[in-house]
Amino acid sequence: MDMKRDYYEDIRFFTSGVTVFWFVVLIVFLSAFPFLVKNYYVYVANYMAINVIVAVGLNILVGYTGQISLGHAGFFAIGAYGTVTLMTSAHVPFLPALFLAAGTAAFFGFLLGLPALRLEGPYLAIVTLGFGLTVTQVIGKLDFFGGRQGLHAPDLVIGSWNLDTDREFYYLVMVITVVMVVAVRNIIKTRVGRAFIAIRDADIAAEAMGVNLVVFKTLAFALSAFCTGIAGGLYAFVLRFIEPEIFTLLMSIMFLAMVVVGGLGSIMGSITGACLLSWMDLQLRNILSFPHVGTWLESLSRMYFSITGVSNIQFILFGGIMIAIMLFEPLGIFGIWIRTKKYWKTWPF
């Protein structure tokens, strides 16, 4: 089943009836989800979906093209600020504003891709990191963007539909997420995607085979920035208030962690990685109210540590889980999935 016999089998959207079935189940589940759970979990789902868009976008760059970026919070900020300012200052409707802002992010991605043509590894890491820090500095300097005092997001209206609850916003985010993920998946399956993978595996060989490095490396940056910009625009409406301090280096590191923990070079991996890490990010604060575990941790801190700092346990757990996944499976969650699948394939023999 897994063997591809011809090209059309490879680019086909659904590889088998089973995938069609699961895809339909997923779509039905996603559409029914807001009615099955409390509003809070809808909010969590929105937050996760936004991270999924970023992770899938970053995966184009990191997983498929083999570049590194520690500056995606910068594109995220450009998307968020672009969308909000276009809507408030230029009165552009939401969807065009979102795409224009993401386009701006893509343009900056292209610019950042230029030095990347000559750099790799830690050199590229430091350049992208600098980009992320500079973007927030510049935004903070410009009063047009509300400076350091931040900006309020306007009401979110599409046509005559005013999305003011988490549930309504959920449908918008989900539609965009599904579209983006499918689009990225399709791009990867085309000539462009194969060029990216060729660059990752051996850039000089790729060039020799006729892949234009200048075009495709910058294109990878631009595409990745575009996805992140879209996510940023949506994020502004989750918070309804943005200021430069939100888009920190920590955020960039988190995005990178999502991609790597999920599994480099796999769309499903990025999705699960983003969901897992953002869920942990939001939920680990409740660790102390777990039955038994919480009281045990508290007595531990009373004896050896300090009660005032007990919440920091969430960092220890977070770091521990990340390390555990990476130690046992360099391909991240996706690698674990592949191995389980292989193991059960011949079961029970």
Added chain:
Amino acid sequence: MRSSGFKLAAAVSALVLGLAFGVWAEEGVTDTEIHIGQWGPQTGPAAAWGSVARGTDAYFKMINAEGGIHGRKLIHHMFDDAYNPAKTLAGVKELQEGTGMFAWVSGVGTAPGLAVKDYLMERKIPWVGPSAGSLHWITPPEKYLFAVYPLYYIEAKALVRYGVEKMGFKKVAIIYQNDDYGKNGVKGAKEELAEHNMKLVAEVPVNLTDSDLKPHVMKLKNSGADMVLLWTSPKHAVITVGTSKAMQFSPQFMSTSTCSDFPLMMHISKGLWEGVIAATFAELPDSPHPLMQKYKKDAFEKFAAKDERWGLFFYAGIVFAEPLVEGIKRCGKDLTRERLVKELEGLKDFQGISGKIGYKPFDPNDPSCRQGQNHSPDG
């Protein structure tokens, strides 16, 4: 299939909501309990502010130990948001839609606060004493949002007036944190100086992550300032004062309430904080004020963790909660949100351990109707 699932879910949720409203007269209030929520960064770069929430917690426990308010105990729900607005919003939604909070108290930070402000105000949930002196809280004023913290902007004005009028300084400079907090200080200082036909001789921004402040201090020194306002975090304030000493530059330093924890500042500056004038929004830690002594004895010593310090941020948690508790007390047995808002509006010259606090009936055009402390006592 989808639409029937939809209807079923809608029916179930309507049923649940109906039940919920049937049981409680007001969300978060029962015959024996009042649920009050609060967020505060216990982790992350702003974790030093975490003691605010722990202070409120000890204060509520003290009230409960004394029998609660009209037979009801205060149940305090606090969570860690790591100063990340997305997490603040998550925690607030979870608590509000899960347990159901009657009101929210304090809550550290401008960005986290602004992320949840609309959510709370749309649902008409009272929120008392955000712990940041930002103009955002009262412009425009909101019916259910009561600010306690004196505005950084007013603090700056008061300090400048004091320095210029009483101490006769001629050249005022400011070093400020490059965010909402710092900018408010610059704005206040500029306006007050304009009234005396003066200008800031230097405005030096500090980024939160900077650790080397020598260029900043050189700027201040070259401007020849004789009075310097420190609108920064305690860390940067200490480094500025220290670096100035190393560069043999000794103006009169003045600082905000954020840096007014004198014992702490003296300790971490190795004694250099001596002689710095700071505004403050409450009594000092070693104050003989009877209420302070009581809080220290009954709340701090009995209910705070062993490694807690009786510092400014800790009892700031008490300062921000005092008006709320007073309002709930005045409501009597019949506790509703509308009633609480009315009682809070009726506060006049309420004296806790901060300056006098008073509010006015809601007027969308008058920001001062929701600003509790209008001037800092020592300014």
Added chain:
Amino acid sequence: MLNFLQMVVNGIAAGSIYALMGLAMVIIYKTSEVPNFAQGEMALVCSYLAYMFLDQYGLPVYAVFPAVLVFAFLLGCLLEFAVLRRAKEPNVLGMIIITIGLEMILMGIVSWKFGAEQKTMPFPVSPYDSLVIGKLYISSLEAMMLCVTLVIMGILFVFLRFSKLGVAMKATQQNATAARLMGIRVRRILMGTWGISSVVGCTAGLLISTTLMQPYMMWDPLLKGFAAAVLGGMTSLPGAVVGAYLLGIIENLFGGYVSIEFKSTVAFAVIVLILCIKPSGLFARHYVKKV
């Protein structure tokens, strides 16, 4: 002119910490090709340990500091042995994520134990006194840092150049397989480099904490050290030091003459420019990859 000289002096003073952090990162990067994001937090743990012994148990500085440096060495070895060595078929990104995970764990432990409140370490040399040379000031602590940095750099240079272990390290970083065939215990060498790097980083941490300490204090020095190391070439020890002082001076001049707000970001702009001309930094040799 006086201003200019003072700024240069300030830049050199600020550069010492960057240099130490940069050196620490380069030592690890040279042998294992991992930019170690846990470097700052390894130093943080050691500094807080020193603080605990100095402030709470009242032990003297000359006893505590050497003990803590030994601890730093062991900590570095332990992390390599217990965590990084266990990675299966490691790729560079995976290793980066592991160091970030370590960073979180160490940071969590420190904040859990000591809380977030600012502290200061008792130390005989005050950061707020200054030496005056002509009309230029340099704080006595920073003068000391400068000496410490130069001494450490000297020791490292001599060690790597002339000691047997140092030569073995060099062999390992050039070709691990060949080194192993020559009878060098490559794994042990790797562990040793983590230990040495941890000691160098720890020195930086101790010197910073004499001014002010809090759990997030090592982030800025780490990034600047990383930037300095990249500027110098990431595989060259003198490069990291020169890069660090260059960075300090550029920052201070830019802060003084152009814009103080962008002081901390100008470093990255300069790096982009320099890397565009020399893609492997100032001092590293640029290897052209073969297919």
